[in-house]
Amino acid sequence: MLIRRILMIAGLVASLAMSAAAQDAPLADFAGVYKGGGVAEGRDNIYFTVTARDLDVEIKPKDGGFDVTWTTINHGTARGQRVSRKTDTVSFIVTERPNVFRGTARIEPLDGEPYYWARISGRTLSVYALTIAGNGAYELTSWVRTLTPTGMDLTFRRLSDGEAVRSVRGKLVKVAP
Amino acid sequence: MRRLLIAFFVALLAATPALAQDALPQGFYGHFAGLGLSETMDDGKLVEVKPRDFDVTISKSDNGFTVSWKTTEYTIRPRKSKLEADDETIVFVKSARDGMYGEKTPGDLAGGESAYWARVSGNTLDVYRLTVNDEGRHELAVWQRTLNGDSMDLVFQRSGETSKPRVVKGTLSRVKQ
Numbered sequence: 361m362l363i364r365r366i367l368m369i370a371g372l373v374a375s376l377a378m379s380a381a382a383q384d385a386p387l388a389d390f391a392g393v394y395k396g397g398g399v400a401e402g403r404d405n406i407y408f409t410v411t412a413r414d415l416d417v418e419i420k421p422k423d424g425g426f427d428v429t430w431t432t433i434n435h436g437t438a439r440g441q442r443v444s445r446k447t448d449t450v451s452f453i454v455t456e457r458p459n460v461f462r463g464t465a466r467i468e469p470l471d472g473e474p475y476y477w478a479r480i481s482g483r484t485l486s487v488y489a490l491t492i493a494g495n496g497a498y499e500l501t502s503w504v505r506t507l508t509p510t511g512m513d514l515t516f517r518r519l520s521d522g523e524a525v526r527s528v529r530g531k532l533v534k535v536a537p
Numbered sequence: 538m539r540r541l542l543i544a545f546f547v548a549l550l551a552a553t554p555a556l557a558q559d560a561l562p563q564g565f566y567g568h569f570a571g572l573g574l575s576e577t578m579d580d581g582k583l584v585e586v587k588p589r590d591f592d593v594t595i596s597k598s599d600n601g602f603t604v605s606w607k608t609t610e611y612t613i614r615p616r617k618s619k620l621e622a623d624d625e626t627i628v629f630v631k632s633a634r635d636g637m638y639g640e641k642t643p644g645d646l647a648g649g650e651s652a653y654w655a656r657v658s659g660n661t662l663d664v665y666r667l668t669v670n671d672e673g674r675h676e677l678a679v680w681q682r683t684l685n686g687d688s689m690d691l692v693f694q695r696s697g698e699t700s701k702p703r704v705v706k707g708t709l710s711r712v713k714q
Contacts, residue, residue: 457647460647469639470637470639472634475652486673490667496655500677521679
């Protein structure tokens with residue numbers, strides 16, 4: 361009888377401790393290929409403060425962590441401005457902290473390469489990149505992806521020395537698992 | 538006479554590397570103390586103002602410099618007045634980029650340790666600290682110290698996802714070389 365009570369209390373304590381992490385969506389829920397578009401606003405280009413963009417992303421769980429591959433096509437709106445396409449892949453591995461991940465690349469931020477980390481909170485996967493410019497100023501970029509019934513909402517933000525220089529809000533549809 | 542000249546140039550050559558190793562303008566080295574005000578914002582509104590005492594000691598170290606600082610914050614309320622002190626020592630070493638310094642022993646950012654870097658520009662020394670908490674949320678702090686003779690102006694700014702934005706401004710005076 362006593363043992364059963366102790367086990368029940370232990371189970372209750374364990375379940376309470378895990379409840380916070382349990383409320384977070386599992387990584388597998390974010391897996392898939394998503395396509396969509398959004399609107400960018402910023403002060404870093406006076407000629408097109410509003411830009412049409414495609415914001416494709418693929419999220420692949422791998423060894424407890426995941427790979428994120430994203431393509432951004434910047435159509436621009438100014439006359440003579442070329443369409444540009446940019447694809448990046450970053451791998452993340454688990455850390456000792458639940459639902460916090462670090463980029464696998466061994467990076468020295470002072471060399472100018474971005475330092476990546478990510479977290480899952482609720483139905484949202486946030487990816488961060490810290491870049492330190494040659495003059496010491498920092499740029500912090502975040503991609504916040506929240507699951508929706510049809511795909512995900514994306515909020516992209518770039519801060520330069522604490523000031524917002526660009527943000528993009530977009531909607532993406534899941535097109536492949 | 539020739540021997541004297543040779544001895545003089547030998548001494549000069551021996552001294553030159555030591556001078557070249559100085560990371561900061563000479564005036565930064567020493568112990569400074571002073572006071573200022575801490576202003577905390579919430580939702581764009583000023584919600585708290587507190588007086589603060591500052592102490593900072595900057596000394597030369599191998600291939601860089603060491604910054605030790607102590608802050609004492611006063612909370613003044615009837616029967617609830619209190620003092621809270623915080624201190625930290627960071628050893629910075631030269632990076633591959635001019636005027637940029639990283640930690641001698643870099644912390645594991647995604648693992649819960651803070652990452653520090655510094656830049657020197659003229660009479661201004663900026664120290665940056667990025668912290669990622671257990672949930673993966675970040676906080677960025679910047680200490681900007683500008684030297685003006687034996688006086689040092691301090692502007693501290695804190696921003697991010699884990700705490701309310703804060704700005705602290707103060708002036709310190711040299712108390713010891």
